[in-house]
Amino acid sequence: MDMSKFPITDKTEITRLPKRGVYDKEAVFQILDEALFCTLAYVREGQPFQIPTGFVRIEDKIYIHGSVGSFYMRELRDKKQSVCVSVTLMDGLVLARSAFHHSVNYRSVVIFGEPQLVESKDELYDALEAFTEKMCRGRWNDVRKPTENEWKTTMLLSIEIKEASAKVRTGPPKDDEEDYSMDVWAGVVPLKIEHRAPIPDPDLKTGVKIPEYLVKR
Amino acid sequence: MDMSKFPITDKTEITRLPKRGVYDKEAVFQILDEALFCTLAYVREGQPFQIPTGFVRIEDKIYIHGSVGSFYMRELRDKKQSVCVSVTLMDGLVLARSAFHHSVNYRSVVIFGEPQLVESKDELYDALEAFTEKMCRGRWNDVRKPTENEWKTTMLLSIEIKEASAKVRTGPPKDDEEDYSMDVWAGVVPLKIEHRAPIPDPDLKTGVKIPEYLVKR
Numbered sequence: 001m002d003m004s005k006f007p008i009t010d011k012t013e014i015t016r017l018p019k020r021g022v023y024d025k026e027a028v029f030q031i032l033d034e035a036l037f038c039t040l041a042y043v044r045e046g047q048p049f050q051i052p053t054g055f056v057r058i059e060d061k062i063y064i065h066g067s068v069g070s071f072y073m074r075e076l077r078d079k080k081q082s083v084c085v086s087v088t089l090m091d092g093l094v095l096a097r098s099a100f101h102h103s104v105n106y107r108s109v110v111i112f113g114e115p116q117l118v119e120s121k122d123e124l125y126d127a128l129e130a131f132t133e134k135m136c137r138g139r140w141n142d143v144r145k146p147t148e149n150e151w152k153t154t155m156l157l158s159i160e161i162k163e164a165s166a167k168v169r170t171g172p173p174k175d176d177e178e179d180y181s182m183d184v185w186a187g188v189v190p191l192k193i194e195h196r197a198p199i200p201d202p203d204l205k206t207g208v209k210i211p212e213y214l215v216k217r
Numbered sequence: 218m219d220m221s222k223f224p225i226t227d228k229t230e231i232t233r234l235p236k237r238g239v240y241d242k243e244a245v246f247q248i249l250d251e252a253l254f255c256t257l258a259y260v261r262e263g264q265p266f267q268i269p270t271g272f273v274r275i276e277d278k279i280y281i282h283g284s285v286g287s288f289y290m291r292e293l294r295d296k297k298q299s300v301c302v303s304v305t306l307m308d309g310l311v312l313a314r315s316a317f318h319h320s321v322n323y324r325s326v327v328i329f330g331e332p333q334l335v336e337s338k339d340e341l342y343d344a345l346e347a348f349t350e351k352m353c354r355g356r357w358n359d360v361r362k363p364t365e366n367e368w369k370t371t372m373l374l375s376i377e378i379k380e381a382s383a384k385v386r387t388g389p390p391k392d393d394e395e396d397y398s399m400d401v402w403a404g405v406v407p408l409k410i411e412h413r414a415p416i417p418d419p420d421l422k423t424g425v426k427i428p429e430y431l432v433k434r
Contacts, residue, residue: 011264015288016284016288016289036307036321036408037305037307037321037323039267039303039305041258041265041267042265043263043265047228047299048258048260048265048299048300048301049258049301050256050258050267050302050327052303052305052323052325066233070233071232071233082264082265084264084265084267085267086267086269088254093353095352095353095356095415095431098360098361098362098363098367099346099349099356099357100361100367102348102356102360104253104254104271104352108269129316131319132319135310135312135319135321136310136406139316139319140316142402143313143315143319143401144315144316144401150315154317172416172418172419179361180422181422182361183422183424183425184361185359185417185425185426185427185428186417186418186420186421187415187416187417187421188415188416189353189412189413189415189416190412190413190414191253192410192411192413193409193410194409194410194411195310195406195407196406196408196409197407198312198407199404199405199407200403200404201390201404201405203389204403204404205397205399205400208401210402211402214402
């Protein structure tokens, strides 16, 4: 068994356009690390629900966090059910010569796993630091660290990434052979999430300068 | 009953931070129209699954499409089950003075509804044109229209937006009163999906110029 790949299971097998399927762990982890949020789907009384939420990956687990008062966090903690987590990065609009072959370049990951309450303080601290650093590298050292009470009101759930697959499309459009002679422009419009110039809090204390890690972006 | 708002139901009520809840139809539609993809969650034998997919909204329906050979499209067509559709737009990183109050500015929508096979040819044609135009306004007039066979191999499902809610966060960080005097920069880093310069297909026919609607972006 190749340990660098996720096993292909009934749930994770890419049946539609299987050539786009990716089971390589490093490739899956890279997509997860680039994504700003995931959507988590779970079932309540037969009805699917979805929660868009921030997350962070550390080794072979992803972590989500929320308030201990959050209804869905408590539900996820208590139900011990397999959930589905997905992330999608949109890389480009693929403009073909025919309407039919229009597509998008994307990288998506789907994970199946069971949320577990994290009870270890060390794991909680590490994950919360990783959340902050994922949002903005260098930030953790700058900010006020959580108080005892803030830690207590934060619930952290981990999901071990046992079953996962990615689906990836890259490159130019694929048109029907006979359409390549058409006088229609075809190609890709790349999409990129841009970080714009930071907007200071209107209540920013006078004299506080913008940190280096924000200027360099 | 206010017809410009979605009713607040057990499924769509925002219980966590209810002040972020939005039920106004126009606000929900605007978020949907800006989103490049949605994730659709459905249940198979008690297990939630998610599909990231393109979609388009026309009036009070959203449409998804796929191949008639697609396993999940056939499943959605046949199962007559209530699914959950979500879209999320990430508008900014909210950097607070404390790690605890870090957040994101976002606009998300969650919809509950039952997929219906679209059998009307007119509705199919209109939706497919809208898909292409949503991706790139002006494109439909330029490209080769679908052949009879291409139409036949395309499955279109509609979901009437009866139950929906949005959740929105905007503005600067909210810190604890005593933290505003800290010497820590705080504010928002706006995020924006940027359309980069189009990359022509390597097999582009010689002499074909880039269309106006792509230059203007």
